[in-house]
Amino acid sequence: MSGENTESEVFKKPVVVVVDPKTPGNIGTIARAMKNFGLEELLLVDPPELHRDSEAYGFAGHAREDILPNAREVTFDEVVNNYHTIGCTAITGEDSRRHIRYPFKTPVEIKQDLRTLSAPTAIVFGREGTGLSNEELAQIDQICSIPASDEYPVLNLGQAATVLLYELRELTIAETQLPDVTQTRAAEPDIERLYGYLSEFLAAQGYNDRKTEKTTRLIRRLIGRTHPTDREVHTLMGVFRRANAQLNHRQELLERYDEPDTLSSHTNP
Amino acid sequence: MSGENTESEVFKKPVVVVVDPKTPGNIGTIARAMKNFGLEELLLVDPPELHRDSEAYGFAGHAREDILPNAREVTFDEVVNNYHTIGCTAITGEDSRRHIRYPFKTPVEIKQDLRTLSAPTAIVFGREGTGLSNEELAQIDQICSIPASDEYPVLNLGQAATVLLYELRELTIAETQLPDVTQTRAAEPDIERLYGYLSEFLAAQGYNDRKTEKTTRLIRRLIGRTHPTDREVHTLMGVFRRANAQLNHRQELLERYDEPDTLSSHTNP
Numbered sequence: 130m131s132g133e134n135t136e137s138e139v140f141k142k143p144v145v146v147v148v149d150p151k152t153p154g155n156i157g158t159i160a161r162a163m164k165n166f167g168l169e170e171l172l173l174v175d176p177p178e179l180h181r182d183s184e185a186y187g188f189a190g191h192a193r194e195d196i197l198p199n200a201r202e203v204t205f206d207e208v209v210n211n212y213h214t215i216g217c218t219a220i221t222g223e224d225s226r227r228h229i230r231y232p233f234k235t236p237v238e239i240k241q242d243l244r245t246l247s248a249p250t251a252i253v254f255g256r257e258g259t260g261l262s263n264e265e266l267a268q269i270d271q272i273c274s275i276p277a278s279d280e281y282p283v284l285n286l287g288q289a290a291t292v293l294l295y296e297l298r299e300l301t302i303a304e305t306q307l308p309d310v311t312q313t314r315a316a317e318p319d320i321e322r323l324y325g326y327l328s329e330f331l332a333a334q335g336y337n338d339r340k341t342e343k344t345t346r347l348i349r350r351l352i353g354r355t356h357p358t359d360r361e362v363h364t365l366m367g368v369f370r371r372a373n374a375q376l377n378h379r380q381e382l383l384e385r386y387d388e389p390d391t392l393s394s395h396t397n398p
Numbered sequence: 399m400s401g402e403n404t405e406s407e408v409f410k411k412p413v414v415v416v417v418d419p420k421t422p423g424n425i426g427t428i429a430r431a432m433k434n435f436g437l438e439e440l441l442l443v444d445p446p447e448l449h450r451d452s453e454a455y456g457f458a459g460h461a462r463e464d465i466l467p468n469a470r471e472v473t474f475d476e477v478v479n480n481y482h483t484i485g486c487t488a489i490t491g492e493d494s495r496r497h498i499r500y501p502f503k504t505p506v507e508i509k510q511d512l513r514t515l516s517a518p519t520a521i522v523f524g525r526e527g528t529g530l531s532n533e534e535l536a537q538i539d540q541i542c543s544i545p546a547s548d549e550y551p552v553l554n555l556g557q558a559a560t561v562l563l564y565e566l567r568e569l570t571i572a573e574t575q576l577p578d579v580t581q582t583r584a585a586e587p588d589i590e591r592l593y594g595y596l597s598e599f600l601a602a603q604g605y606n607d608r609k610t611e612k613t614t615r616l617i618r619r620l621i622g623r624t625h626p627t628d629r630e631v632h633t634l635m636g637v638f639r640r641a642n643a644q645l646n647h648r649q650e651l652l653e654r655y656d657e658p659d660t661l662s663s664h665t666n667p
Binding site: 284287295303 | 436460550
């Protein structure tokens, strides 16, 4: 498993707060994203009823087992008083003349900031449609905005939360599901042996030295940029070893039976 | 508007393909993410009926006006034959022994790859629940997997698409909604003038030179790391200029009326 993502000594996992959500489905989507990206604590300000058969549970995936039933109802003031707050908004201030939505940070910048921050932190999302109000944003410590298309920058609530939590994953996930992919390039001596087989393959077909050298170089460039794995190189070596043996055997047969070689590059350069 | 994201000369915007989706809502979510992150062409293999009053249109935001009604139905074979295909899967191969789900790339690596690729490209997502089948993945050119929690790496279809399209945004969005935030730190001479006002502010309260110097240094470090904007520095200069005038005026009043100064650091160090 990948060790790319390690928890910092300093960093504390943020809680996620949703203010005045209208749609149970979005709460489920956010809970699922939290579970996918290693967060645990969900706080809700003025939530709708979350029945076991609501879309909240339908959309939560495995988060229906823990994050969603453990979600706590809180007031906005409790959040502001107890956490360093990061509020998310699609629409930011245009410049530094007004402060409610400015300065803002992108998710990547928020991640860099949190990496060295030792404080209870809350990521705060607003209601669908209108987001956090200006009055709420004025009480928030930092503003986060997801860069998106100038023509339509407003993400759906659940999608915005998914993107931000994805971006914070390096802080919140100790182990991803992905195997560690460093060092998967096959050993260089094996790759060189493969190039040897390929040169033989070309020569066995009757290419002259110059053409063999030139084509081997082309193949070297092609394979070189794919960073072939051990398995790939050994599979290809097997394929070409067999092909070379059969090509050489064909030459033996031609000589043994004094057949003309109408297919070789010797005769058809 | 930010010029951070520029379209490459070489890069062509990928199309998005969803194979055998069951839930109209997910198609709407994907269409919305496409619109948020600058993509246009949606291809569907074996889709459900997408009525105007279905969740597809309900979840699509502004993409209900163009991307969703323009979505085309295609076969999987048409996609494989006409595009360089990138298939998304939560579960990858563990290592290089099997090739169906290996090697894989993360969304960041896919972005780097596409940056210099001039080919019609399709991002292919599978059905809810089971994703792309092994048979489908075997016909796909590159595998993409989103790093997520080892304990629960399976993202919802719409959320996975949102994350990947977000990550490709630098290639697909010419302009984000975010204002260009470079150079928002106020001019250094203005920041220095502010520190001057702050030193005066301390001295005016009766701090001795050593205490004033030490405290000014603390404030310099504090403000320095916030990269204050022009507006912030000028607002604070105004505040402290006024405060300093009033503090100095208090001293004049004390002297004029021969009042004892019981609050100053001169007397209460």
